[in-house]
Every structure is written in C-alpha cells, then in structure tokens.
Amino acid sequence: MAQAVVTEGLSIDNPLFRVYAFYCAVLVLKMMFIAVFTGMTRSKTKTFANPEDAAYRQGKVKQDDNVERVRRAHLNDVENIPIFLVVSLVYILTNPSYFLATLLIRAFTLARIIHTVVYAVVVIPQPARALSWSVGFGITGYMALQNLIYFCSCLAAAKLVDKGRVSKVSHGSTVGFKLNSDWLILKICESD
Template identity: 80%
Template sequence: MAQAVVTEGISLNNPLFRIYAFYCAVLVLKMMFMSVFTGMKRFQTKTFANPEDTILHKVKVTHTDAVERVRRAHLNDVENIPIFLITSLVYILTNPSYFLATTLIRAYTLARITHTAVYAVVVVPQPARALAWLAGFAITGYMAVQNLLYFLS
C-alpha cells in the first residue's frame, strides 16, 4: 500500500503534485526577488553593508531601517520556506484530501507574501506580521504532524 501511495504521490500526472510544484516555483521566485529587492533598497538609500560596496557612491557603511526590514523579511523566508517545501512534499505522499492540501499550500504561499508585504513593503503595525508568520507556521506544523501520524502507522 505504501509503495502505491509513494508512486502516485510523486507522479507528474498527480494534480496535487502539480499544485505543489507550481507554488514551490512561486515561493522560490519570491525568495529570489527578495535578494534583488534588498539590493534595490541599498542603492535607493545608499546604504551598503561592506566598505568595498561604497566605492562608486562615496558613502560610509551604514544601516537603515528600510534595508534592514527587507533583509530581515528575506532571512525569515530563508528560515521558513525550505522547511515548508520539504514538509509539504512529504505531506503529498500521505494521500491527503486534494481540497485540503491545495488550500493549505495556497494559504501558506499567501501568508509568506503577506508577511513580506507587511514587514518590508507597506510596514503595517503588529500583529499583522505576527499573524502572517503564525499562519505559515501553523500550516507547516499541521502538515508535519500529519506526516508523523501517517508514517508512524
């Protein structure tokens, strides 16, 4: 039984795997954009982290809140998204409800985008950022527990 589930779970024809792959790509592109966004903010504010980066602009190495917010939002992605990508891939192997799994994957992606938006783009006061982070954390935790229960049996 487990072999059949694994074979179905990773099949490129599995509609749930296709949803997973699409939203993985969205999350990876989001993380890549954050690197570019950090650089854009550094040039916009003439705020550079290393002395060699200041040669063309003749400024000192400094830190600004605008750059730090983008950088910290990116770091938060680096800490959370890879864990979700692994956990959600294993979750697909448990043969979950298509509707539930799709909803969780989409909600996680929306939560991560919202987290970045309220942290680094429009800067909405708390608890907006905490709620966006908590939504993603709870989804990953739910999937991890479901994985444990499925593979424990």
C-alpha cells in the same frame, strides 16, 4: 511498492503534485524578489554591508533601518519557506485530501506574501505581520504532525508484521493489516 508510491506521488500525473510545483515556484520567485528588493533598498539608501560595495557605489558601510527591515523579511523567508517546501512535499506522499492539501498550500503561500508586504513593502503595524507568520507556521506544523502520525503508523504496522503479530495483505496501493479480527487499512505504507 514504496518506490512506486513515491514515483506516483511525485509525478506530474498527480494533480496535487502539480499544485505543489506551481506554488513552490511562486514561493521561490517571491524569495528571489525580496533578495533583489534588499539590494535595491541598499542602492537607494547608499547603505552597504561590505566596503567594496560601498566604494563601488559611492556609499558607506553602515546600517539603515529600511535596509534592515527588508533584510529581516528576507531572513524570515529563508527560515520558513524551505522548511515548508520539504514538509509539504512529504505531506503529499501521505495521500491527503486534495481539497485540504491545496487549501493549505495556497494559504501558506498567501500568508508568506502578506508577511513580506506588511513587513517590508508597505509597513503595517502589528498584528498583521504576526498573524501572517502564525498562519504559515501553523500550516507547516500541521503538515509536519500529519507526516509524523502517518509515517509512525506505517512503521508501527511494519514492526508488528515483522514480529508476526499481524497479517498483511497487499492490493494495489493499499496495504491491509489484520489485528485481532479488526482490519487497519493504510494507504501506501509498505516499508520494503
């Protein structure tokens, strides 16, 4: 059953997965843009990190404040976006509200675009960069916490079933656990 859940959650038929795939592509293209922008800024300032690049472009191996700013924006993307992509993909498997998950994915994407613009393209003083970073960081943290809660409850329920303390009834993609006459209904939590 767990395999069916992953297949259904990560299917093009799942509207939330389509939202994820679209914004994943937007974020990847944004990261590609900032990589190219770093190279363009290096060429414009004739500032290169490697001697062979400097010799080829008649430049110098040195640091430039503009290049370093764009490079740091790119590094910040590399530190934040891949983690979000993994965490949000797992979040989709927790069967979240379509509205909330879509809002979070869109807000993260917008925050990362704003972060790049205010950090590297049109430099705007703080707190613009800090706020945009904080929004993305908070969303990733929220999703990670929701994943932890969801999968811990699944693991705990599976352990109780294994120890015979709880009865389990499966129906479709819903698993119910009976504990002292109360029912705990978990969506798609089977561990087999």
